[in-house]
Amino acid sequence: MVQEKSRNSGSVIPDKILEIAFDLKQQMIDWEDASTIPPSASPLLAWILNDPNRMAILERWQQQDDELRSALRNIPVPAEAFSRSMAALARSIKDSAQLPSTSVQPNLESDYLELVDDPELQLEPLEPTTRTNRNSDTVSGPKSDRKKTARVGNALSVAPTPSSPTVDWQRLHQKYQEYQINTPRTFLQYCLGVALAASLFIALGMGVLAYLQEKPPESIASLAAESQQWIDDQTRNVVWENNWSMFATTFPPCDGLKGQPQRARQFQSRFGKVTVFDYSPGESRPAYLFVVDSDNKFQLPEQLPVNPNYRRDNESLGGFLSKKYVYLLAVQGDTKAYQELLTIHAGIAN
Amino acid sequence: MGNPVDTSITAFGKLIVSHHEALYRAALVLSGGRHADAEDLTQQTLLKAYQKREQLREPAAAKRWLLVIARSIFLKNLHKKSAQLWANFDPADDDRSNSADRHSQADRTIIQQRGADSSAIDYPIDPSELPQLLSRLDDGQRLILHLYYFEDLSYREIAEMLQVKIGTVMSRLARAKQRLRDLAQVGQD
Numbered sequence: 110m111v112q113e114k115s116r117n118s119g120s121v122i123p124d125k126i127l128e129i130a131f132d133l134k135q136q137m138i139d140w141e142d143a144s145t146i147p148p149s150a151s152p153l154l155a156w157i158l159n160d161p162n163r164m165a166i167l168e169r170w171q172q173q174d175d176e177l178r179s180a181l182r183n184i185p186v187p188a189e190a191f192s193r194s195m196a197a198l199a200r201s202i203k204d205s206a207q208l209p210s211t212s213v214q215p216n217l218e219s220d221y222l223e224l225v226d227d228p229e230l231q232l233e234p235l236e237p238t239t240r241t242n243r244n245s246d247t248v249s250g251p252k253s254d255r256k257k258t259a260r261v262g263n264a265l266s267v268a269p270t271p272s273s274p275t276v277d278w279q280r281l282h283q284k285y286q287e288y289q290i291n292t293p294r295t296f297l298q299y300c301l302g303v304a305l306a307a308s309l310f311i312a313l314g315m316g317v318l319a320y321l322q323e324k325p326p327e328s329i330a331s332l333a334a335e336s337q338q339w340i341d342d343q344t345r346n347v348v349w350e351n352n353w354s355m356f357a358t359t360f361p362p363c364d365g366l367k368g369q370p371q372r373a374r375q376f377q378s379r380f381g382k383v384t385v386f387d388y389s390p391g392e393s394r395p396a397y398l399f400v401v402d403s404d405n406k407f408q409l410p411e412q413l414p415v416n417p418n419y420r421r422d423n424e425s426l427g428g429f430l431s432k433k434y435v436y437l438l439a440v441q442g443d444t445k446a447y448q449e450l451l452t453i454h455a456g457i458a459n
Numbered sequence: 460m461g462n463p464v465d466t467s468i469t470a471f472g473k474l475i476v477s478h479h480e481a482l483y484r485a486a487l488v489l490s491g492g493r494h495a496d497a498e499d500l501t502q503q504t505l506l507k508a509y510q511k512r513e514q515l516r517e518p519a520a521a522k523r524w525l526l527v528i529a530r531s532i533f534l535k536n537l538h539k540k541s542a543q544l545w546a547n548f549d550p551a552d553d554d555r556s557n558s559a560d561r562h563s564q565a566d567r568t569i570i571q572q573r574g575a576d577s578s579a580i581d582y583p584i585d586p587s588e589l590p591q592l593l594s595r596l597d598d599g600q601r602l603i604l605h606l607y608y609f610e611d612l613s614y615r616e617i618a619e620m621l622q623v624k625i626g627t628v629m630s631r632l633a634r635a636k637q638r639l640r641d642l643a644q645v646g647q648d
Contacts, residue, residue: 176583177636181608183586184484190498191479197502198475198509 344385344397347374360384370398471512475505478522485526485609488601489533492590500536504529526610530602537598584643592642600635607632 349372350356356373370386377383386398483501490496507528508515515524584592593601606612606620614632618625 173636173640177639178608180584180586180589181488181604182481182484184487184589185587186480186483187494190483190494190501191476193498194479194483194501194505195475197498198505201502201506202509 343376343383344374347376349374349387471509474508474518474521474525478525481522481609482525482529485605486529486533487590488593488605488609489529491596491598491601492593494590500529500533503532507532523610526605530605530610533602584639588643589639592639595642596635596638599631600638603628603632604635 350359351372353369353371360373360375370388372387373385374387375384388398479501482504483497486500486504487494487497490500504525508525511528515521596604603617606617607614612620614625614628617632618628621628
């Protein structure tokens with residue numbers, strides 16, 4: 110890195126640092142509060158903001174940036190560029206009308222521009238007030254550079270320039286609308302139009318439905334709350350199996366689990382077949398372990414994150430993938446005790 | 460829900476009147492300061508905009524819309540995608556110490572002089588001289604100037620668009636700006 114001194118100052122600040130600082134300063138506008146500032150950026154910001162000299166240098170960089178922006182946005186535009194652009198536009202559209210067309214419907218836009226030559230139109234010159242702030246002394250480049258625009262010059266005969274007749278846009282538009290109204294459409298065109306509209310409507314509706322159904326959770330905390338709520342809803346009115354010897358053979362828990370669940374339940378959910386083990390001891394709050402067929406695992410993250418585990422105060426949510434099952438742990442209560450109770454073999458967990 | 464955009468040719472004419480100068484300047488930057496090429500690019504942009512005018516949903520975004528079309532045509536004319544302009548970019552180039560190697564011998568001399576006299580004053584850039592200065596920048600440098608100064612994209616947005624690191628954008632933009640200043644200084648010396 111070049112230890113280049115910053116311009117207009119005696120301070121030695123590498124330009125690279127100034128670039129980063131400048132970018133940070135730009136981004137500060139987007140940072141709503143200090144908590145959103147990346148930790149890596151904080152020391153550098155503090156280093157700059159706490160020193161008036163460094164701030165002055167940064168301001169100078171800002172000024173240079175503004176100066177260049179201003180210069181670029183004030184490059185003199187040749188006086189004739191506008192008329193040439195308009196002429197070329199009219200010419201291009203007109204030329205496109207002369208190409209052989211295989212479409213059923215004529216190129217209305219092109220036909221419409223043909224009206225430029227319509228003697229019935231009361232063509233009016235462009236109002237000079239529409240193009241102000243022009244520097245007619247501006248050099249637009251050597252004449253040799255203008256070869257590419259030679260074809261543009263041909264268009265001047267039919268296109269608007271300050272000294273030649275121009276298009277009455279309003280009247281052309283009216284004629285265009287009349288043309289559209291008076292042009293009968295074929296039955297096939299109507300069918301295609303209806304089909305296209307129906308397809309778009311259905312696609313839009315499906316998109317909206319998908320969005321509403323797949324609305325992502327706002328945060329990991331809400332994710333945990335939603336998941337816990339889902340667990341509670343699914344198990345609220347079910348009949349639990351309390352006979353360990355029976356459900357241990359029907360739907361055995363993961364081999365690595367140390368603790369023995371006090372009850373279990375199996376049911377169908379939109380995630381597929383779900384087995385729920387309740388590991389909560391006694392009257393304490395429930396600690397559920399879910400086992401879901403891994404074929405459905407890709408539907409899970411929306412509500413039930415597998416990794417990383419979430420844990421806050423008395424809430425815990427997490428899981429692991431083992432063999433063909435996804436195990437998900439949802440706990441409310443003494444999460445530490447539950448985690449110890451449900452310790453998994455190292456080779457299986459996560 | 461806002462009012463539908465007026466797609467009449469009258470409205471399109473007004474749109475051109477309002478934004479032609481900004482579009483031309485952006486085209487001039489992309490075209491390396493060559494007025495003939497800038498005119499061609501401007502005209503191609505206006506024709507494309509006319510054909511696609513129904514896609515403009517927000518009148519306030521008309522200027523940005525035109526600039527994006529101009530950039531798209533510029534890249535198409537180069538037969539390149541934006542990322543390809545950066546294909547030859549050396550990651551080590553992020554280090555400003557290598558920047559002089561990419562400059563011409565004349566530019567290198569300037570930089571060496573600047574290094575010897577770090578208190579040298581900044582030379583303001585005359586807008587009328589910019590076309591000539593822009594001709595000394597490569598396509599990628601002019602593209603990034605366009606994205607940053609005309610389309611008003613942030614470093615992050617440019618990085619995402621070009622699929623490069625944000626540091627690369629910063630470095631590349633800084634180098635383009637510095638080169639413009641150096642060239643302007645040569646002109647005034």
